[in-house]
Amino acid sequence: MAGPAHPRAMEPPKPGRTRTAPPQTPGSWPSHPRMRVYTLFGLTGILYLLVGFTSLRLVWALGEGPQRFHEVLASFGHPIYVAFHALTLAAVVFVGVRFLSLFPKAQPANIGPLKPPPRPIIHAMLYVVWITLTVVFAAILAGAIF
Amino acid sequence: MRHLLLKLEPVIWLLFGQGIMIGTMLLTGWLLVVGIAVPLGIVDADALNYQRAHSLGSNIIGRLVLAALIALPMWKGAHHCRHLSIDHGGGDRDHIVAPILYAIATIGSIAAILAVVRL
Numbered sequence: 001m002a003g004p005a006h007p008r009a010m011e012p013p014k015p016g017r018t019r020t021a022p023p024q025t026p027g028s029w030p031s032h033p034r035m036r037v038y039t040l041f042g043l044t045g046i047l048y049l050l051v052g053f054t055s056l057r058l059v060w061a062l063g064e065g066p067q068r069f070h071e072v073l074a075s076f077g078h079p080i081y082v083a084f085h086a087l088t089l090a091a092v093v094f095v096g097v098r099f100l101s102l103f104p105k106a107q108p109a110n111i112g113p114l115k116p117p118p119r120p121i122i123h124a125m126l127y128v129v130w131i132t133l134t135v136v137f138a139a140i141l142a143g144a145i146f
Numbered sequence: 147m148r149h150l151l152l153k154l155e156p157v158i159w160l161l162f163g164q165g166i167m168i169g170t171m172l173l174t175g176w177l178l179v180v181g182i183a184v185p186l187g188i189v190d191a192d193a194l195n196y197q198r199a200h201s202l203g204s205n206i207i208g209r210l211v212l213a214a215l216i217a218l219p220m221w222k223g224a225h226h227c228r229h230l231s232i233d234h235g236g237g238d239r240d241h242i243v244a245p246i247l248y249a250i251a252t253i254g255s256i257a258a259i260l261a262v263v264r265l
Contacts, residue, residue: 013149030234042233045226048169049247052220052254055176056261059212062203063264066196073194077185085181092177096170130171137175140202142183143193 041098044091051088054081100126147241151248158225158248164214165222172215200265209262216258217251224251 029035054076061072075081103126104119116122139145151158183189202208224247231243 013152039230039233042226042230045223045230047223048165048173048219049223049227049250051173051177052216052223052258055180055212056216056254056258058180059203059216059265060257060261062196062199063261069196069199073180073184073191076181082182082185085177085185089174089177089182092170092173095166096174099166099170130174133171134174134178137172138179141175141179141194142189143198146202 041095044095047084047088047091048095050084054084096130100130147245151244154248158221161218161221161251162225165218165220165225168214169219169222172211173219176215203262204265209265212265213258213262216261217255220251220254220258224248 026032026035030039058069058072058076061068076085100123104122107116107119107122109115117125136145179189180194184191184194203212228240228244228247232240236243
């Protein structure tokens with residue numbers, strides 16, 4: 001399925017000085033395992049977009065009073081909502097793991113006069129932040145603290 | 147429209163990046179408790195009774211966290227859906243798809259701000 005990728009999708013308004021070959025879709029697109037994972041990563045966007053609206057629904061109801069808030073919270077017990085939230089949680093973990101593995105590789109060699117820490121240290125620090133934030137936030141929401 | 151989107155690309159990228167980073171970090175705990183544990187009875191629903199939920203959400207930190215939790219994932223979602231469309235042969239309709247997706251994220255973000263302001 002090799003073919004020219006859409007050359008104008010991200011084209012700048014004025015052509016640059018450097019001549020470049022037109023973008024080309026890889027021949028293995030979209031069946032190659034790497035491409036499938038890449039597509040899966042993109043598909044998580046649908047879940048992120050939707051979960052933003054389900055969260056908005058609950059927070060909006062919080063501003064409308066106790067009865068409406070408890071109605072919306074109770075609706076989250078519907079199997080479709082639970083399945084959606086479980087699927088979204090899996091997607092969030094997938095995105096997190098993939099993004100945290102990419103983040104250290106995207107660091108510049110130097111930040112001003114300083115060098116960033118080695119990649120494994122950055123990677124570990126990001127996981128510490130993610131896990132700590134998740135535990136603290138979950139504990140607050142579950143009533144274990146505050 | 148394409149020219150405007152290219153001009154806005156740094157802002158969109160900022161929101162997209164924060165959607166992945168902050169959105170993912172906040173959504174994990176939120177989905178675990180609000181989306182799964184409370185509905186399944188693993189966590190006592192009284193933990194999210196109205197008075198407690200309102201007092202947590204209505205202070206300045208609570209409002210910021212809730213606004214970020216709602217709005218940033220929408221931008222991550224909109225930008226990823228746009229690129230998924232481009233990658234799967236939708237480059238020709240990007241001038242329609244992109245504005246629609248970003249409009250959804252913008253409306254959702256404004257609604258998120260309104261939702262936390264009225265708490």
